[in-house]
Amino acid sequence: MSSTIxxxxxxxxxVFGIGAVLVNRSRSAKVKPAAPAPSRPAPTKPAxxxxxxxxxxxxxxxxxxxxxxxxxxxxxxxxxxxxASFRTRMSKARGALTGAFLGIRSRGGITNETWDDLEEALLxxxxxxxxxxxLLEGLKGRVKSKEIADPDALLAALQAxxxxxxxxxDRGLTFEPGAPGxxxxxxxxxxxxxxxxxxIGKLANQQIADGRTVLMAAGDTFRAAAAEQLTTWAExxxxxxxxxxxxxxxxAVIFDAIERASARNIDLVLADTAGRLHTKTNLMDELRxxxxxxxxxxxxxxxVLLVIDATxxxxxxxxxxEFGDATEVTGVVLxxxxxSAKGGIVFAxxxxxxxxxxxxxxxxxxxxxxxxxxxxxxxxxxxxx
Ligand SMILES: Nc1nc2c(ncn2[C@@H]2O[C@H](COP(=O)(O)OP(=O)(O)OP(=O)(O)O)[C@@H](O)[C@H]2O)c(=O)[nH]1
Ligand SMILES: [Mg+2]
Numbered sequence: 001m002s003s004t005i006x007x008x009x010x011x012x013x014x015v016f017g018i019g020a021v022l023v024n025r026s027r028s029a030k031v032k033p034a035a036p037a038p039s040r041p042a043p044t045k046p047a048x049x050x051x052x053x054x055x056x057x058x059x060x061x062x063x064x065x066x067x068x069x070x071x072x073x074x075x076x077x078x079x080x081x082x083x084a085s086f087r088t089r090m091s092k093a094r095g096a097l098t099g100a101f102l103g104i105r106s107r108g109g110i111t112n113e114t115w116d117d118l119e120e121a122l123l124x125x126x127x128x129x130x131x132x133x134x135l136l137e138g139l140k141g142r143v144k145s146k147e148i149a150d151p152d153a154l155l156a157a158l159q160a161x162x163x164x165x166x167x168x169x170d171r172g173l174t175f176e177p178g179a180p181g182x183x184x185x186x187x188x189x190x191x192x193x194x195x196x197x198x199x200i201g202k203l204a205n206q207q208i209a210d211g212r213t214v215l216m217a218a219g220d221t222f223r224a225a226a227a228e229q230l231t232t233w234a235e236x237x238x239x240x241x242x243x244x245x246x247x248x249x250x251x252a253v254i255f256d257a258i259e260r261a262s263a264r265n266i267d268l269v270l271a272d273t274a275g276r277l278h279t280k281t282n283l284m285d286e287l288r289x290x291x292x293x294x295x296x297x298x299x300x301x302x303x304v305l306l307v308i309d310a311t312x313x314x315x316x317x318x319x320x321x322e323f324g325d326a327t328e329v330t331g332v333v334l335x336x337x338x339x340s341a342k343g344g345i346v347f348a349x350x351x352x353x354x355x356x357x358x359x360x361x362x363x364x365x366x367x368x369x370x371x372x373x374x375x376x377x378x379x380x381x382x383x384x385x
Contacts, residue, residue: 084338093344105151109150122135135158169356185269186304186305187303188307201232204237213267214240216271217257218230218231230272251294254271255293257271259297271294304329304330305333305359306331307332334357360377
């Protein structure tokens with residue numbers, strides 16, 4: 001009997017076991033194995049846009065409706081550009097004046113030492129003897145008449161007087177819109193290494209940003225490296241360039257460049273010239289010829305910009321006279337004001353030469369140039385911290 005029960009129990013167990021296996025099998029057949037994550041085609045990283053070639057050929061739009069839509073390239077973040085400003089860049093020139101101001105303010109009143117300190121500070125900052133004398137004479141009169149009674153009022157009056165001397169001058173770069181094929185020509189002259197070529201690069205960038213088309217003329221044929229340097233600036237700024245042969249006639253290169261600009265309806269030619277000492281007669285004669293020839297073709301010379309390095313001080317005035325005689329200079333670009341303690345040269349240039357300072361270089365990169373703004377300049381010069 002008991003063996004019968006055992007047999008029955010074993011039979012039941014076998015039946016259940018088989019049933020369980022079958023049920024499990026059928027279940028596992030329904031649960032699909034976890035599908036691997038749909039393998040998306042790896043997004044093709046958009047290639048960095050190549051620098052735009054001079055002539056861009058735009059391909060026709062794709063017509064294949066089946067074509068996979070192109071992934072939009074992520075916009076590249078705009079690089080942070082630190083714009084040059086007098087305030088941030090003129091620390092040296094500021095130091096030349098404000099160091100003296102501390103001493104002047106610390107005295108209870110206006111004494112003989114006050115006038116000595118002021119005179120020394122203005123001369124050190126390269127304001128020049130003539131302008132310094134005029135400024136101090138005017139202030140002395142106002143102290144005598146009791147209009148000015150204390151050091152703070154004296155310095156405020158000096159600041160206002162210096163600003164008013166620079167205000168009211170037309171500093172715009174002359175651009176005469178004319179018939180197509182008649183480009184404006186801006187010629188750059190000055191002694192060696194003052195920043196002519198760099199200024200052309202910076203200015204081309206600004207003019208192109210303002211919507212003008214620009215062609216550079218590599219009129220410095222003295223060294224092959226000069227044309228190379230200008231070519232780099234042309235690429236950076238998006239300007240065209242006409243180059244000549246090393247040792248060639250700079251007048252011919254500039255003339256050709258103007259003809260090319262005229263043929264292509266380009267608005268503006270920026271013409272570089274080799275640096276030269278204002279005392280070298282033959283080189284100054286060469287520059288006279290450049291100036292003459294530039295006006296002969298289809299272009300109009302609307303600016304002759306003398307580039308002066310602010311760190312060279314009063315010698316810049318002598319240069320200005322000689323270059324002015326040779327080329328009818330229309331304005332001054334004062335470079336390297338960021339590294340100079342002699343910002344006062346602006347007063348000497350404007351008062352003694354009657355030439356407007358139009359542009360100021362405040363560093364070496366393409367963005368480091370600003371139009372000369374007297375109010376900003378004077379504020380920066382007097383800012384004491
Ligand atoms: N700190 C500073 N450096 C400048 C400025 N402008 C030009 N430079 C530098 O001055 C040096 C000479 O500049 P260039 O533009 O080659 O001068 P250039 O007058 O064309 O020189 P030449 O063709 O040899 O007569 C370069 O190292 C420039 O980077 C400026 O405003 N500030
Ligand atoms: Mg140069």
